[in-house]
Amino acid sequence: MADIYVIGIDAGTESMRAGVFDLDGGLVAEGVTPIETRFPQASWAEQSPEDWWRALGASVRQAVGKAGIRPDQVVGLAADTTCCTVVAMDDRGRSLRPAIIWMDMRAAPQAARIAALDDPALKVNNAGRGPVSAEWMIPKSLWMAENQPDLFEQADYVCDCQDYINFHLTGRMVANITSASTRWHYDSRTGYAAGLLSKLGLTALLDRWPREVLPLGQVIGGLTPAAAEHLGLPAGLPVAQGGSDAFIGMIGLGVVQPNRLAMITGSSHNHLGFVGEEVHGAGFWGTYPDAVIPGLHAIEGGQTSTGSVIAWFKRLIDSGITYERLNAEAAELPPGSEGLVVLDHFQGNRTPYTDSASRGAITGLTLRHGPxxxxxxxxxSVAFGTELILETMGAAGFKPEDVVVCGGATNSDLWIQIHADVSGLPLKLTRIANAPMLGSAVLAAVGAGHYDDIATAAGRMVQVVRTVEPDMKRYEAYRPVYDSYKALYPALKVVLRP
Structure with missing residues (x-):
């Protein structure tokens, strides 16, 4: 099998990445093409779908060329994309306006109106307590229908970035179950949220959404001749259904069974796991049935500001001090940083409080304290925020045995050790840094028929290369500091508001 390969595509906000992988999950070569984001008004963010398509062709050709393989050695491909990057297009795949990407907040008023409704489809949002994010599909579609009604009427499809790309690859319009379940209020047992759309006067959206919702790894179709020429790959090459990047990252981390947690770190933290039965509660999102693995319910938490807080502090001091020096000096300090406790809500809180108005704080400062x-x-503080999410999920029955982590936090041995020590759980690191791209390759291998299912493929293609065990003495030392952290939000809620 060494002579055949799959391609995993990671369509992120900043770039389009394509990786050539062998069937053991080894990354052979990667192609990267930047994508431009435009900000036409405050809180708006748009991209050109045509730019995605150009970047996809360039990145795939780069990757195959660097790998030094023949195009006919590629046996399948799949893509993960950003979620809730909404496209209005005609039946030939031409976009009618720039895509409203995930970070665009123009639909905040529509989101607030949706959150105020009483509808069972909203139970996945903090057990119905909300909020509904302006990032998501229905608020953005409602904004389009209310503010650009002629364009909305002209659209044959209102879909996600994922669906646009797959349509251009295969000529077939389908939705992926991950994005639909987590951000469109789709339920695998009952379908689209027709009742919710009716309450919004938006039933016309049902005629514009893809009719079919496919599970991950199912073959959508083969590359069309035009797509094959664009990518430099054989016509008819199987294209497997992918999904939204963070959830595909679960697969790329090998988190495909209950009672394990995928922690995807970067500017923010995403915490994703599986439970065997449906649960809903305050302080987390979900659960989403069949959204990633059939028969399992996905549970979701997240922190808004994590790596971004560290980067902000580094920019703030701007004294030539390096991350390496900061890590080394911080490693010499005891748990609790000699009396300092930080609240990590620099851009609000995603879970468990879901409070966008909360703000960060540094408490306990004395003249002894340094950078x-x-x-x-x-x-x-970020590790405490993660522990609070795990505690909240644990009350609903989700108690992971370990955490598999990827992203920016893995660049700091100290930070990973702090996470382990605060949670009392082992943290596992895998050999491929870009977990979503590897997850797409896993789906491509399943779609190409080389593995029977996602769990089997991930078991073969994802390899843990390091385990960071918690130090239980430090775990105990952190308990009173963690209690102080938990006391900060209610104490400061009334004063730290914008």
């Missing part, structure tokens, strides 16, 4: 103290306390 390394603040640096470590910030790392600890």
């Amino acid at each position: 390394a103290h603040i640096f470590r306390a910030m790392m600890e």
Whole structure:
């Protein structure tokens, strides 16, 4: 099998990445093409779908060329994309306006109106307590229908970035179950949320959404001749259904069974796991039935500001001090940073409080404290935020045995150790840094028929290369500091508001 390969595509906000993988999950070569984001008004963010298509062709050709393989050695491909990047297009695949990408907040008023409704489809949002994010599909579609009604009427399809790309690859319009379940209020047992759309006067959206919702790894179709020429790959090459990047990252981390947690780190943290039965509760999102693995319910938590807080502090001091030096000096300090406790809500809180108006704080400062103290306390605060999410999920029955982690936090041995020590759980790191891209390759291998299912493919293609065990003495030392962290939000809620 060494002579055949699959391609995993990761369509992110900043770039289009394509990786050539062998069937053991080894990355042979990668192609990267930047994508431009435009900001026509405050809180708006748009991209050109045509730019995605150009970047996809360039990245795939780069990757195959760097790999030094023949195009006919590629046996399948799949893509993950950003979620809730909404496209209005005609039946030939031509976009009618720039795509409203996930970070665009123009639909905040529509989101607030949706959150105020009483509808069972909203139970996945904090057990119906909300909020509904302006990022999501229905608020953006409602904004389009209300503010650009002629364009909305002209659209044959209103779909996601994922669906646009797959349509251009195969000529077939389908939705993926991950994005639909987590951000469109689709339920695998009952279908689209027709009742919710009716309450909004938006039933016309049902005629514009893809009719079919496919599970991950199912073959959508083969590359059309035009797509094959664009990518430099054989016509008819199987294209497997992918999904939204963070959830495909679960697969790329090998988190495909209950009682394990995928932690995807970067500017923010995403916490994703599976439970065997449906649960809903305050402080987390979900659960979403069949959204990633058939028969399992996905549970979701997240922190808004994590790596971005660390980067902000580094920019703020701007004294030539390196991350390496900060890590080394912070590692010499004891748990608790000698009395400092930070609240990591620099851009609000996603879970468990879901409070966009909350703000960050650095407490306990004395003249003894220096940059390394603040640096470590910030790392600890993010780990405390993760622990609070795990505690909240645990009350609903989800108690992971370990955490598999990828992303920016893995660049700091200290930060990973702090996470392990605060949670008392082992943290596992895998050999491929881009977990979503590897997850797409896993789906491509399943779609190409080389593995029977996602769990089997992930078991073969995802390899853990390091385990960071918690130090239980430090775990105990962190308990009173964690209690102080938990006390900060209710104490400061009334004063730290914008």
